[in-house]
Amino acid sequence: MAPHPQAAALLARSHRLGADPRNTNYAGGNTSAKGTDTDPVTGGDVELMWVKGSGGDLGTLTEGGLAVLRLDRLRALTDVYPGVEREDEMVAAFDYCLHGKGGAAPSIDTAMHGLVDAAHVDHLHPDSGIALACAADGEKLTAECFGDTVVWVPWRRPGFQLGLDIAAVKEANPQAIGCVLGGHGITAWGDTAEECERNSLHIIRTAEKFLAEHGKAEPFGPVLEGYAALGAVERRERAAALAPVIRAIASQDRPQVGHFTDSEVVLDFLASAEHPRLAALGTSCPDHFLRTKVRPLVLDLPPTASVEEAITRLKELHAEYREEYAAYYERHALPDSPAMRGADPAIVLVPGVGMFSFGKDKQTARVAGEFYVNAINVMRGAESVSTYAPIEESEKFRIEYWALEEAKLQRMPKPKPLATRVALVTGAGSGIGKAIARRLAAEGACVVVADLNAQGAAAVAEELGGPDKAVAVTVDVTSEEQITEAFKAAALAFGGVDLVVNNAGISISKSLLETSARDWDLQHDIMARGSFLVSREAARVMIQQGLGGDIVYIASKNAVFAGPNNIAYSATKADQAHQVRLLAAELGEHGIRVNGVNPDGVVRGSGIFAGGWGAQRAATYGIEEEKLGEFYAQRTILKREVLPEHVANAVFALTGGELTHTTGLHVPVDAGVAAAFLR
Template identity: 80%
Template sequence: MSDTNDLNGTTPTVRPSTAAELVARSNRLGADPKNTNYAGGNTSAKGTVTDPVTGKPVELVWVKGSGGDLGTLTESGLAVLRLDRMRALVDVYPGVEREDEMVAAFDYCLHGRGGAAPSIDTAMHGLVDAAHVDHLHPDSGIAIATAADGEALTAKIFGDKVAWVPWRRPGFQLGLDIAAIKEANPQAVGCILGGHGITAWGDTSDEAEASSLWIIDTAAAYIAERSRPEPFGPTLEGYAALPQSERRAKAAALAPTIRGIASHDRPMVGHFTDSDVVLDFLAAAEHPRLAALGTSCPDHFLRTKVKPLVLDLPGMATVEESVARLEELAVAYREDYRAYYDRHATPDSPAIRGADPLIVLVPGVGMFSYGKDKQTARVAGEFYVNAINVMRGAEGLSTYAPIDEAEKFRIEYWALEEAKLQRMPKPKPLATRIALVTGAASGIGKAIATRLAAEGACVVVADLDLDRAQAAAAEIGTSDVAVGVRADVSDEDQVQAMVDAVVLAFGGLDLVVNNAGLSLSKSLLDTTVADWDLQHDVMAKGSFLVSRTAARVLIEQGLGGDIVYISSKNSVFAGPNNIAYSAVKADQAHQVRLLAAELGEHGIKVNGVNPDGVVRGSGIFASGWGANRAAVYGVEEDKLGEFYAQRTLLKREVLPEHCANAVFALCGPDMTHTTGLHIPVDAGVAAAFLR
């Protein structure tokens, strides 16, 4: 195979490079979840290029690098090694007890700069005598791989076209094993890796892809045709899924407790799933036994821990009963995980990484999954859905028999896995924090939401206008970073629905910014009761409702938190023609003091920001307030920001981003001991100095 273009007469024959062809195949395979899970599996291709140093042909192997995802793989995500040097490692291989040393040896086989870091599976791809190799984690293939009689099933389903490879931890020896099996079975197109997944190969990229898909589809068809009717057993009385609205309300009520359980050792972001796959599994009689056996594929249990925490109550149990039992089970789970660690840890094992569950299953309701960020939490849930599919297939044909506990520990606390974790970038200051910002579709609120997300927080953008809230969230980031919701903060039910949406989107709540507001610039005599009530309903009553509803979540989680009020310079400054607005801002300012005093015992800080003259991007100023204030001060409306700047001590215009800076300062890592504070963001208005 060559990466150089051939000439046929005068017309060049152009074909994709080996690397480009590999990326295209990888993307196709990774785009379909039936083929492999997110970031699961790896692919490779071998080809010949001209060595730029010698000018002679050199054979290379391109392999998906460590940590990459097939569905989104690009050429920069490939490790590139010289095949002769990689295969020469066989001669210095020190044996399975020291095979981890071979990963470092791959660095001496790199071609040029080598591209991405080689993964542990590089040996499999380099040593197997085939131009193209795919290693994948399909649910159907792992179902055969984890069946108690997987070897016999492999022969029965595939004949001699697919070989069986007994469980072995990924590494150099597994590469040698698969290479030997392929050599001994020239008619085979791939193999089932016991407890793990599949590997397939071909002389061309298309042949390798076809072999992979044939194994996956053949296994799936066999399971569909031969599986017994109820692989998970009959439905348990009382364990069927609750109606959607009821189960989601219960999920929102339980989410703070469960997040607190999952964040005992370190804060976590959560994800909620109530798919039919999960609900059907939890309704069946065998789910406690199967859940206790844990997952098998290394990619699965590295994301989900060896087993989940399962609430052993029916869906009809009350929230109070469920909370009490979950707290009991959490203690037992931590003790069990610590015992698992102690049973298998050796003096050189990495320290225990925390004993909290990453998957919590609630019959009738669904699954809560956790991780260091939303994507990790979501993917952990997807992996457990994969595990459920695997268990269904294995139980339908045979008996689910995952790899044993000792092997799981060897991988979970593998020195190479620990090294990978240590290479992860340092988390951002607000990583794992979940923020709710009201009135955040524009102006100060949008700037705050944007800054908090940039500092690592997950953000819910709440606004009266759903379309604008969702548009603002989309500007900030993907749905793993920001989501938009509609809420009228003056309506108690809508505030509860908003907070429920937050905890269902990200698992909990840590940081609340009361920013929603409006203003009507009128004198005392022109201010109607309706004007007064409208402003007090949105800002005084609304802030109260949001803070009260959020505080229940913060207290139940037991993780502390922050509540920030965007008040105003007007809370302490007496100006003309804004009695309703200034009075309600004073109300908000005193709520800060009152709540700081009340919530401090729960580790919840409550602070305020007092802006002034924030004209650019402001929804309030654009809605008529700006024109009225400009008329009061006798300036043109488009000059209002400059006018406000000139009356300040610093002569600087205040922008929404300056308010966002103050919110981050209050909630960031440097002001952990500050509560009850109001920060002026007004460029210096002496009459509004706090005293």
């Protein structure tokens, strides 16, 4: 069924506004439209309001993301409003105003939209508008910028009372097209969707122009000596070196996924003389600090300091940050406040290098970084025409530890088993590796798809969901340099690595007398030496992170089973199998578990078999190549063919959280080959 015309127009307007980051940030702000529809009970007209529900994003809003409420009931809530001290109770009352099933859960801003006497209302968080809202003399600047067409509303926490305040402002100022909400954002209205959108854009663009024309040239002050940005290559190297340690800092309370950006906005801010003062003031708009925490952790060393010095200082600053955050909580917590959620930073700023942001998944981490860029833009605008003056710390706490915010967090779906974990899978561009990458991503992991075939790796990463889910790296596992670069890419994309699958392989089936030294060396270089190199780099990163980890080897039943015409392949698989035992014994003290999977021949979907191995093995057994899978199945106890997905299932079983006390194990995935039973 097509959406109501008003809802359709609202979605189109929301998409246009949300498509431009100058208008609002991701998941920030909300829009509404009022109109009439047929009451299915009485058959008469009923006045309704369609409004963006809790947690949606304007740019990607769908009809299912709209809350639909009856206006008569919503407006009637003013008669039972118990006052600002109990205004949180009104959110539950919104449920009794829903029309039919009501659509999405109404957000805290529902009252603003419903009580303002306008058919269409936009509430947005543009950097330019928040810059005025967070200036020390924001009220005066708003009047200078807009005259009497945009009215100043002093800071008030979002809620029913703010809706009443804005409604009163509109009624008292019939000439006004909107207002600037102190410390927060803007609200605009109109009689038509077009007029409302036009008014929103007028406020945003006028504020931009005002800041550009009246702002001073260096709002952040001069460049600090020695704090200029490093060159692009050096920045990347330093960021990759610091990333695992910084991820450890952000993950002391709970594991986090990371994101790195070295955008010009961030680098310029960190090079300026005023960045320590401004960063310490924290962000202001509730949408900002709910994602970035009240303030970031800022490394107070120039980029000329050594990596070792930076790491030592970051750890010291982290201890101080945790103490200060706990003190902040204690200063403002009430007996009924939610428990402290964690004292680690969500944003870590490194002068000359860039910004590391963290969250429960890659998208959350990336968006947190985007919000801090918004905050930098706000600080620049406010400092250019005045002084940046965010809302009081006590008000930030009231929102961060709001019972309504806590309830929203409790409604979040249970995380998947591999959420917050970063996996690197070698040979993931096809076959078994591709199946493993798919399974790990499906279970919540971020995946680094590593393969010699760049095109294949890129295709798999795209299939898994793109940069917020997976990235592709081109890796020849015989090259130490390429392996190191792959782990650097993982650190920059996701903060580090927690789970590594040594899957890359090749096989050449020949008799002993036909096996050349090159055949032997090639297979040992890729699988035995390659697995060693990958595991060594994985262990280095995992030890730095201090979060434990998993290393899984895709070995083979041939590591145990002795078959004909397979000397080089089987010997290197035996090498891999013993690496599992050796590394399990060595890395256990760091919480790193090392296990293996021993598949039988995987024919369907296998890159190795498609590349000639299948024909060679079929010739060895004197059968047709297309019947090789069936042949392998019939020689097993279960008479079942092994597929790539079955190997992926075993990898997940070893790493998905149930076998927490298992290391040094090899799991057979061979449908039962008695000669390959482990002894």
